[in-house]
Amino acid sequence: MEMREHIISLPERIFIGNGIISRIDEYFSELGLTGSFLIVTGSNVRRLIVSKILDKIPADVIEVQEANLDEVRKVEEFAKKHESNVILGVGGGKAIDVAKFAAFELNKRFVSIPTAPSHDGITSPFAAIKGLGKPISMKAKEPTAIIADIDVLSSAPRRLINAGIGDTVGKIVAVRDWKLAAKLRGEYYGDYTASLALLSARHALNCTRIINKDLKYGVRLLVEALISSGVAMGMAGSTRPASGSEHLFAHAVEMLYPEGPLHGELVGVGTIMMAYIHGIKWKEIRKALIRIGAPVTAKQLGVPNEIIIKALTIAHTIRPERYTILGDRGLTWASAEKVARNTGVIT
Ligand SMILES: NC(=O)C1=CN([C@@H]2O[C@H](COP(=O)(O)OP(=O)(O)OC[C@H]3O[C@@H](n4cnc5c(N)ncnc54)[C@H](OP(=O)(O)O)[C@@H]3O)[C@@H](O)[C@H]2O)C=CC1
Ligand SMILES: O=C(CO)COP(=O)(O)O
Numbered sequence: 084m085e086m087r088e089h090i091i092s093l094p095e096r097i098f099i100g101n102g103i104i105s106r107i108d109e110y111f112s113e114l115g116l117t118g119s120f121l122i123v124t125g126s127n128v129r130r131l132i133v134s135k136i137l138d139k140i141p142a143d144v145i146e147v148q149e150a151n152l153d154e155v156r157k158v159e160e161f162a163k164k165h166e167s168n169v170i171l172g173v174g175g176g177k178a179i180d181v182a183k184f185a186a187f188e189l190n191k192r193f194v195s196i197p198t199a200p201s202h203d204g205i206t207s208p209f210a211a212i213k214g215l216g217k218p219i220s221m222k223a224k225e226p227t228a229i230i231a232d233i234d235v236l237s238s239a240p241r242r243l244i245n246a247g248i249g250d251t252v253g254k255i256v257a258v259r260d261w262k263l264a265a266k267l268r269g270e271y272y273g274d275y276t277a278s279l280a281l282l283s284a285r286h287a288l289n290c291t292r293i294i295n296k297d298l299k300y301g302v303r304l305l306v307e308a309l310i311s312s313g314v315a316m317g318m319a320g321s322t323r324p325a326s327g328s329e330h331l332f333a334h335a336v337e338m339l340y341p342e343g344p345l346h347g348e349l350v351g352v353g354t355i356m357m358a359y360i361h362g363i364k365w366k367e368i369r370k371a372l373i374r375i376g377a378p379v380t381a382k383q384l385g386v387p388n389e390i391i392i393k394a395l396t397i398a399h400t401i402r403p404e405r406y407t408i409l410g411d412r413g414l415t416w417a418s419a420e421k422v423a424r425n426t427g428v429i430t
């Protein structure tokens with residue numbers, strides 16, 4: 084079978100360990116990263132963590148509030164003016180995505196320094212930027228380096244850690260959806276990247292049994308799962324192994340209720356409902372999320388029942404080219420309500 088050109092974007096070096104942020108200067112010289120550095124971060128992370136980096140390397144700092152196009156343009160202007168040649172994303176998914184997208188557009192090197200294990204954009208060469216027309220991620224820059232300091236990541240609020248588990252268990256459904264698309268639509272299915280994404284999900288499920296007893300070990304397992312899920316996306320050249328109908332639900336809620344829950348919290352609840360529709364282990368997934376104290380109901384998410392139902396009915400319209408269990412026509416209002424009720428998401 085003839086193969087079209089396929090490009091794999093992977094990080095050059097991953098540093099992971101306890102207290103390693105204080106070795107950033109060594110890592111940079113190992114990788115030959117010199118010149119003018121720009122840290123893209125948020126206000127909380129700037130206050131709590133950025134000084135640890137500034138103690139070791141000189142860098143400009145710019146704060147962003149949202150992962151949107153205006154913030155990306157602001158970072159790009161700053162980087163041009165200050166001739167920054169390495170852009171560091173320091174924070175949660177939003178700061179990392181803005182840095183990653185700006186580095187992509189300016190063709191500068193990008194370094195990912197996650198401060199919360201809340202999402203798998205830590206490694207992926209994709210960024211979710213509002214204002215590009217769709218609430219889904221777009222091609223961006225792969226990291227030259229990832230610096231994952233387990234002490235920093237474990238100090239993130241527990242809610243963010245739990246969100247990372249939610250984002251990762253989602254791969255159980257994403258891979259099912261992908262298999263279905265291969266069967267029903269003849270879509271290319273990458274067994275290797277699908278297996279890698281599933282392995283991440285299994286790790287995340289394991290993590291729910293460990294993290295309450297040993298936070299740092301649990302966070303390490305989770306970070307490894309997030310990194311390998313990002314690698315799966317980089318190898319697949321698309322977010323397909325990591326994002327299916329559970330992410331479509333999450334994106335739909337984000338559109339209807341923008342100031343709502345964290346990305347990974349929505350993906351976790353989406354996973355319960357989509358696993359139910361697939362007829363797979365939704366109760367086990369729900370139990371695992373309850374075990375760690377992650378939200379499993381609309382009330383715990385702080386989202387009105389009507390938004391949950393509406394999101395289920397429009398989720399299939401968000402990325403029509405990516406076939407999932409929701410099919411081309413999606414769920415009716417009555418069936419969406421039934422799914423949400425039968426899985427305990429609404430009462
Ligand atoms: N590119 C990709 O492949 C993927 C991208 N994403 C995207 O990532 C985003 C979600 O990321 P998420 O991390 O959940 O949300 P945010 O980046 O919005 O982070 C949530 C909050 O956590 C704070 N925070 C981060 N680290 C710490 C810490 N150590 N201590 C205290 N507070 C901290 C942030 O502070 P501050 O205000 O300082 O930023 C922010 O207020 C979404 O936009 C989603 O689309 C998700 C998955 C994959
Ligand atoms: O969040 C993601 C993977 O966890 C990226 O997925 P999307 O392509 O749906 O934005």
Ligand SMILES: [Zn+2]
Pocket residue numbers: 202203250330346350
């Ligand atoms: Zn996600």
